[in-house]
């Protein structure tokens with residue numbers, strides 16, 4: 001009886017995903033957010049203090065030490081107890097097979113205005129830190145657009161934003177990490193202290209230790225962003241313009257504070273540059289995150305017809321501009337979501353919380369999203385932008401494409417998992433090369449048109465292209481590489497040494513095992529192939 005009831009529920013969830021999102025995920029996300037804000041307020045008022053931080057860290061150390069005392073055959077590998085459905089990753093790592101350690105650390109610990117740093121616990125979210133920093137006149141040097149991402153998750157994975165053409169990936173803005181190792185000891189890692197661990201922690205996905213605090217660089221800001229939308233036609237023209245505006249042609253051309261591009265077709269893109277600004281009565285102010293406003297990427301697209309446009313956007317609204325439609329991900333879930341009436345009535349419920357989308361994901365929906373949609377962010381040399389677009393079009397035919405320019409620094413032998421950029425990519429007279437994030441999200445054109453498409457073949461070809469040009473896949477997304485191919489893309493030399501030296505071996509899963517999909521991609525790829 002229970003089996004039948006469960007099966008019907010699963011069938012219902014799978015066949016009515018749109019309804020589930022509209023009537024369950026959206027209200028549930030709203031209530032969950034409300035609950036979290038109240039919890040944060042109570043937590044901050046009653047329990048928060050730096051002294052309690054030390055106590056909380058001691059508790060984590062005790063949990064790890066207790067685990068060390070277990071007999072060998074009962075010592076499952078360690079991971080955090082944060083449920084996988086809360087995590088911003090498209091994979092469903094099998095935490096039930098691990099020994100879970102409670103790392104519930106949610107506090108902002110210290111703002112150091114003299115040195116321009118903020119010390120935080122790892123579960124503080126991007127939403128929390130922007131609300132905290134912006135009224136004080138600061139923001140993180142790398143603040144991404146998804147309010148739910150945690151500062152610790154980004155540090156152990158990676159992060160990138162539209163300021164990365166000036167400062168690089170998120171980890172370049174980390175001053176120090178505080179970590180509990182596999183034996184329960186506490187250690188700090190910075191450029192000058194345990195620098196090998198410092199370099200190996202980014203892109204390690206919790207496979208080296210438990211992060212219990214981190215100190216991040218912040219920057220001074222102004223209340224508005226003066227945003228210029230520049231529509232450009234012609235692939236060569238927009239690629240050249242993106243390279244120029246991101247600083248790839250040298251540092252002579254003045255750089256804006258923020259740069260991004262949305263490519264709407266092979267021939268059309270809108271490039272956006274943003275500069276810190278004060279209120280200026282000559283320019284319109286756009287509150288673009290208000291619930292009834294058009295989705296940001298749709299608004300951007302309108303300038304292909306209207307031509308160049310300049311406006312002011314309040315800084316916090318600029319930083320979270322892609323939040324309501326999660327770039328363009330929500331479009332394939334709620335196709336009518338940008339309709340004016342829908343926005344007016346229900347726009348305030350958006351975005352669906354990724355956590356709830358994951359929470360309601362059955363194995364069928366997992367296979368469906370994995371085979372009929374693509375969610376990938378790939379860091380690639382910007383000089384290969386034309387090839388990136390051609391390859392993505394050939395393999396997925398999914399537009400729009402997101403382009404965020406980003407510096408990748410050469411840290412020599414101490415570069416960690418990210419290989420130093422080849423000499424020929426370096427920007428003249430500097431120790432960095434200009435790369436870009438290529439974001440491919442949505443339903444591939446082949447799937448929409450029911451044409452021949454095998455997600456595994458397509459993704460593996462994209463990964464091969466990435467390896468060939470010296471790029472890196474974001475590891476929050478599904479990967480399709482064998483371990484050997486993974487080790488060609490990432491340099492695990494320093495990582496393996498650090499695992500041994502800092503007692504991670506035998507305590508934490510290996511990076512590859514931590515990030516590979518939990519499902520048999522080849523079997524599912526074959527099953528759902530469109531022939």
Ligand SMILES: Cc1cc2nc3c(=O)[nH]c(=O)nc-3n(C[C@H](O)[C@H](O)[C@H](O)COP(=O)(O)OP(=O)(O)OC[C@H]3O[C@@H](n4cnc5c(N)ncnc54)[C@H](O)[C@@H]3O)c2cc1C
Nearest residue numbers: 040044048049050106107108109110111124127128131132
């Ligand atoms: C442990 C602790 C350390 C602090 N350290 C400093 C400091 O070094 N320098 C300084 O100027 N002020 C510090 N504060 C002060 C402080 O955070 C705010 O002044 C206070 O919370 C009131 O903020 P508000 O009314 O401006 O905004 P609120 O509306 O209370 O909060 C704005 C947003 O910031 C987030 N937020 C605020 N504080 C925290 C926190 N501690 N942890 C997680 N999220 C948070 C909230 O979730 C909310 O979204 C600290 C507070 C605490 C509890």
Ligand SMILES: NC(=O)C1=CN([C@@H]2O[C@H](COP(=O)(O)OP(=O)(O)OC[C@H]3O[C@@H](n4cnc5c(N)ncnc54)[C@H](OP(=O)(O)O)[C@@H]3O)[C@@H](O)[C@H]2O)C=CC1
Nearest residue numbers: 079080087088149150153156157158159160205206210211
């Ligand atoms: N613009 C951007 O750059 C964006 C990037 N992302 C990606 O999303 C992820 C961040 O999402 P979020 O939900 O915050 O993080 P996750 O919960 O997905 O954590 C990411 C990884 O970091 C590990 N981790 C998290 N906290 C700790 C800790 N305290 N100690 C040790 N390991 C830890 C997790 O291990 P465990 O499984 O043990 O918890 C997991 O492997 C990153 O992978 C990031 O690259 C997402 C959105 C945008």
Ligand SMILES: CC(C)=CCC[C@@H](C)[C@H]1CC[C@H]2C3=C(CC[C@]12C)[C@@]1(C)CC[C@H](O)C[C@@H]1CC3
Nearest residue numbers: 088089090160326329354357358369375377437
């Ligand atoms: C701009 C950069 C560098 C990154 C943006 C990344 C996001 C587009 C992804 C981060 C987490 C992803 C998840 C999903 C879509 C794409 C992201 C938001 C899902 C909502 C897709 C549907 C699944 O059922 C759940 C996924 C959760 C994570």
